[in-house]
Amino acid sequence: MSERDKDTAMPDWSAYRGVLIFVEQRGGRAKSVSWQLLGEGKKLADKLEVPLKAVVIGHDVERLAQEAVCYGADTVYLCDAPELKEYRTRPYSRVMLRLIEDAKPEIVLFGATATGRDLAGAIATHLPTGLTADTTELDVEPHPSRLLLASRPAFSEKMMATILCKQYRPQMATARAGVFQALPRDASRQGEIVRIECPLKEEDIATQVLDFLEEAGGVNLEEAEIIVAGGRGLGGPEAFRMLEALADALGGVVGASRAAVDAGWIKHEHQVGQTGQTVRPKLYFAIGISGAVQHTVGMSNAETIVAINRDENAPIFRIAHYGIVGDLFKIVPAITEQVKARRG
Ligand code: FAD
Numbered sequence: 001m002s003e004r005d006k007d008t009a010m011p012d013w014s015a016y017r018g019v020l021i022f023v024e025q026r027g028g029r030a031k032s033v034s035w036q037l038l039g040e041g042k043k044l045a046d047k048l049e050v051p052l053k054a055v056v057i058g059h060d061v062e063r064l065a066q067e068a069v070c071y072g073a074d075t076v077y078l079c080d081a082p083e084l085k086e087y088r089t090r091p092y093s094r095v096m097l098r099l100i101e102d103a104k105p106e107i108v109l110f111g112a113t114a115t116g117r118d119l120a121g122a123i124a125t126h127l128p129t130g131l132t133a134d135t136t137e138l139d140v141e142p143h144p145s146r147l148l149l150a151s152r153p154a155f156s157e158k159m160m161a162t163i164l165c166k167q168y169r170p171q172m173a174t175a176r177a178g179v180f181q182a183l184p185r186d187a188s189r190q191g192e193i194v195r196i197e198c199p200l201k202e203e204d205i206a207t208q209v210l211d212f213l214e215e216a217g218g219v220n221l222e223e224a225e226i227i228v229a230g231g232r233g234l235g236g237p238e239a240f241r242m243l244e245a246l247a248d249a250l251g252g253v254v255g256a257s258r259a260a261v262d263a264g265w266i267k268h269e270h271q272v273g274q275t276g277q278t279v280r281p282k283l284y285f286a287i288g289i290s291g292a293v294q295h296t297v298g299m300s301n302a303e304t305i306v307a308i309n310r311d312e313n314a315p316i317f318r319i320a321h322y323g324i325v326g327d328l329f330k331i332v333p334a335i336t337e338q339v340k341a342r343r344g
Helices: 003-008 032-048 062-070 089-103 114-126 239-250 258-262 328-343
Strands: 019-023 052-058 075-080 107-111 131-135 137-140 148-154 159-163 171-175 192-195 226-230 253-256 283-287 304-309 322-325
Touching: 019 032, 019 062, 019 089, 019 114, 032 052, 032 062, 032 107, 032 137, 032 171, 052 062, 052 089, 062 075, 062 192, 075 089, 089 114, 107 114, 114 131, 114 171, 131 148, 148 171, 226 239, 239 253, 239 283, 239 328, 253 258, 304 328
Parallel strands: 019 052, 019 107, 052 075, 075 192, 107 171, 131 171, 226 253, 226 283, 283 304, 304 322
Antiparallel strands: 137 148, 148 159
């Protein structure tokens, strides 16, 4: 074997099999990225001809283990203990490290959320293994290499890089919410639920969570089913009140393009796109937004897109399911009136 072959030769990883998804929850509610990852994980597991596994960690979360089965998991590891009620790095990472040691999955996926990023980083450092953050495409090479092809934007988001982890197992990645599609929920699916022990007692944990303070006026674009987004065409911050009225009437939330955020008209947490949130709502209004690729990459997976723009050649109309050409200052209040009238 040449020196170069020695460098690239992969160790024998045949003991590691299966794809494991971390099901993230807070207060017993799963983050939708968990179900989206199960949908994508199923494709990888089928290609590798291995079972799809999930892990649910928390307190009083047994129901979520069954939900994970409905969304595609064949086996769900459930670690349910009072010490795990709130996310804390040490107890959660200890549960995961022990599980990885016992179950030996070849791939482990997490949502690229604050929790997922923290947990995946802690585990990768401990094992140690590689971790690709913020992936937007996942694939696998079939047997014998069985390599995870984890792709993400690189070099100021100008190109896609595919990252491999040849020398360590498991292969780990975090993935953005809204990029992958969940399987339809199937209540008739059967799967195995395996209970695992929490390895720590409260006295072994140095940190305590005293309280959660929700940010006033905070927006959760990731989980929103209806988003009413505005761009530079709004001309200023006042026009966002008009969008809020439409969003309120529809039961949705307000999103924005980067141009509107950079102008200081609305906070960054509302930004949709490459450097904002990736969203997958049922209904997305793009109002006074031209449709630059850096915006559409974050919303093109919406089920229905309605664009309102006075320029009939605006690129947003190429991906919109419904397009309204005209002045947003006339059209938006008219739609809001109609929605309110129909809702009584
Ligand atoms: P514009 O392109 O100026 O479009 C305004 C639109 O409003 C026009 O189409 C106009 O016809 C219409 N309009 C004006 N007045 C009216 C009216 N009265 N009635 C109806 N229509 C009207 N952008 C994002 O959105 N999200 C990102 O995450 C993001 N990330 C980026 C990352 C990088 C590395 C780079 C280089 C750029 C990024 N951008 C992002 C910026 C992106 O390239 C565009 O500049 C931005 O999306 C444009 O915002 P806009 O559509 O609101 O503004």
